[in-house]
Amino acid sequence: MVETRRRSARIADAKIELLDHHTAPESADSDSNSSALSDIDESDFDSDVRPTKRQKIAGGQASRAVRKTRSTTVKTVTTRTKVSATTTTSTSTSITTTLAATPIAKPKATAASIQALVTQIFDCPFPQGNEPPCHPPHPHPLTYHNPLLLSSPTARKHRDALLTWFDSVSSSRQMPWRKPWIDTTPFVSSSSSATCPQDLKEAVAQRAYEVLLSETMLQQTRVSTVIAYYNKWLAALPTMQSLAAAQPEEVLSLWKGLGYYSRATRLHALAQLVCPPPEEGGYDGLLPQTVDKLVQLPGIGRYTAGAVASIVYGCAEPMVDGNVIRVLTRQLGIRGDVKSKEVLEVVWEAAKRLVEAVAWDGTDVTEDGREGKEPPVSDRPGTWGQGLMELGATVCLPGPAKPKCGQCPVKDTCRAYQEGVKIATQKGLVPEGKVTARKRVVDIEDSCTLCPLPEAEESDKQESDTGTKKRKQGEVSAFFDKFKTSGTRRKKDAAEDSDPAEPSSAAMEVITSHCCKYPYTKPKTKKLREEECLVVAIRRPSDGRYLIHKRPAKGLLAGMWELPSHTLPADLKWNDGSAAMKKDKVRMVLKDVLKEVGVSSWREKEAELGTVPWTFSHFKLAMHVWAVDLVKRDEVGSEGGEGNAKMKRWATIEEIEGENMGTGMKKCWELVKESRGR
Ligand code: SF4
Structure with missing residues (x-):
């Protein structure tokens, strides 16, 4: 019986080691761990899969290699743990080393694997918003990346806070293309634009032209530079029709100095495609409303299509540019390579779900009543999208400028911010409070496959020195506890969200430095x-x-x-x-x-x-x-x-x-x- 318990302890310890790559392997302690570890059922392990090749590599490196596997391979790895465990009579250190001996390459992302990832993150069956801050490299479940702006008990309040903040700052940079929304409800709901009032049609067409022009100019170019070009362009080519009729030389000369000249030539080609009447394959000078149709036009990608659909037509479509990627990777705490397909798709999915939630927020329709329906058109999607971009451009700044988290209207839902608070707490710069009081949750089957192993951080070393055993036990307990206590915790979270305490400037320095680690970009290995x-x-x-x-x-x-x-x-x-x-x-x-x-x-x-x-x-x-x-x-x-x-x-x-x-x-x-x- 004692031997069985020891073996269980070693197996469980090795399972945790898969996820905790900053903790040095150590001897199993059956006495201290037994109460929690005895709940683990070895029948969870599949004994049919056996390792075919073994390479002896150092425990840390191996842990890293194993950690890079997807969730589907985690099960395979735990099987190897069992094989090792049944044949090993020494300590858990040797188990970990043997376990680590089979590095598995990360499989290439496919549409199916990305869909599975998205489902795991966003469609979790149990209540969300309760995973405590656990900045990578700490173990965390995939659901950690479900935006708190969607899943926190006070999510609606924070979404509204961003909209209110944007209303207060939207005119401060004096962008001539920012204008009140033209109500397109009769236009969008009509089966044919031909039945819409002519003046509304013309106003929407003009608005679409201006939004398209500004969004195209703003790609890779600063707002302060674009304003003068935008005004000059509209003075020379005030409508889509005038652009279509312009000579290529005139178009290029209006763009001269902005760089990336293909943007101008594509805009010109687009106008020539859009202006003819429908019977000639055009759109009568009016940009189409749907993302699917917009992306078929020259120079319009996913981002610009989302901008036109949401800002002009009021549709709940996401627009994800570099600023939004920065804000959302911080909000979601995603430390994976931001250039990878998986991370980008998760960010787009989060943006999509957020803008839909914001569109529904403006209605009385209950969650049940939304099933299978498109959110209604309104000014909210465009305001939200521009608000996220404005936040990224003026508050959620990249390093070395550092984000101004103290001014951020959505810092309470920001994973990066929470993680930074935790690090500052460990350094004694923030009093022990709500963030550190929570237990960390580790769900092995749902463990995150997006975040890589970043460099060792001081805080991790400190924690490793002081509380490894305690933490491991806490992790396993928390895994089981979350199903029992999520309701209570959600209420507690809601109360804690109102904590008004602001960190000191020294603490804020630590917090914002941590936030600057997002988004993470893997160093380029391919030479140009x-x-x-x-x-x-x-x-x-x-x-x-x-x-x-x-x-x-x-x-x-x-x-x-x-x-x-x-x-x-x-x-x-x-x-x-x-x-x-x-x-x-x-x-x-x-x-x-x-x-x-x-x-x-x-x-x-x-x-x-x-x-x-x-x-x-x-x-x-x-x-x-x-x-x-x-x-x-x-x-x-x-x-x-x-x-x-x-x-x-x-x-x-x-x-x-x-x-x-x-x-x-x-x-x-x-x-x-x-x-x-x-
Ligand atoms: S809290 Fe800081 S890092 Fe998080 S979204 Fe706001 S500004 Fe960005």
Whole structure:
């Protein structure tokens, strides 16, 4: 009997070890653990699965490898624990080491596995909102990431707090695109937009155009920069129809300086698709209302579609940009790689459920009455979405600025904040209170597979030194307790939520530093592709003009002007080449380029000016810049035929300055001007 209890203790200890990777393995203590551990039924373990390969690796590393498995593999691992346990007569340390000997690679995320993850987090059958703060790397169940803004007993109060806060700050940054919502109820509920009043239709179409324009400009660009561009654009192209009729050059010139020029060309293409009447496949100048239709248009992704559907049409659709990702990963306490599909899908799902909850909050419809129905349209979804973004842009700041958690209207539902309070408490900066008084819950089957193992933290070491055994027992007890006490705890949580105490500035420093660990991005291991190209600034002697070239209408830097360039073969390393080889290459480029403008014979003086490195989103480019002066005056004069002049022409310095050029090419041009003493 004693031996059976000891074995149970070792098995249970090893189960906990799977989740607690910051705790050094230690000997089982059957006396101290027996009361809790005797409740664990070994029949939970499946003995049919056996390890096939064993590699001896250190306990910590192994724990890490095992921890990376999905919840479906946790069962397999516990089976191995049993196999080990029945053959091991030593301490739990040896069990853990043997257990850890079979690292299992994390399976690739599939639609089904992501759906399972979402179900585990959001559709938990027992009441939510009761998992205590337990910042990763501590063990926590997947349900820990169910937003407290949805599941806390006072969730509605906190959602309202964010809306109220946004109402109070929405005009402070004076964004011209923020306007009162036009009630689209008759419009959205109508089966055909043709039956809607014309003035409402025009007002909604205009609003949709403005929201689309502002959201497109705001991608990767600061609000303060966008405001001037937005006003200038609307003055020149006030409607979707005027954009559709504009020349590509005008569109690009209005965008000049904003960068990412493909946004402008796609916006232009979109207007040309949307403006024709429905019988010609268009939308009569009015953007469609649904996300499904919106994402089929050029330049509209999931985020922009959500913004148009919610801000313009009042539909309960999420919009998740970088700011919202930061706010929600902190609110949900998700420490997984924010670039991973799983984490992004969980964030989108949380955003979707939140905006739906906010839309329903504005009605008297009970939970039961919502089943199978779409939330009604109103200004609430758009206000909520913009509120989340505003919070991310002005309060929930990334490091090193640090979030202003003291000003946050939803800090009571923020996992990262709660975790920070817990760390500050451990450091003695916050008095023991509501946060630390709760027990940690560990549900092995539902253990989180999203959060990785971050670096060791001081607080964890302290805790490891002082309370490992006690904690393990508490974890297992809490696992069983939660089913019995969740109702009581929810009431207690509701009362505790009203605690007004504010942490000291020293404590807040610790808290906000912790919050800055979210969102987590796994360091990139993939190296960007590297390319080299030759950029040749050709000046003709007759009038000192330079030859410039227009890029194709599609692809990278579409429709932009540049100095003639030539991509070098991948196996040619320019800086390792001889002077003769470089000159030959320049002459070869010159020959091809000048032929296109009708110059067949020339002499030149050339000079290498330097290299401009430039990084695009998907590759790095080294641009080797050369200046070439053509010297045989008589033979240099042709500017090419009419058709060619649109793609290549001789331009003055002032004209070049006025053309749309990519930022990297502009730097090359600066180098040329510098070499000429301009
Ligand atoms: S409490 Fe702090 S970290 Fe959490 S959402 Fe608010 S500002 Fe962001």
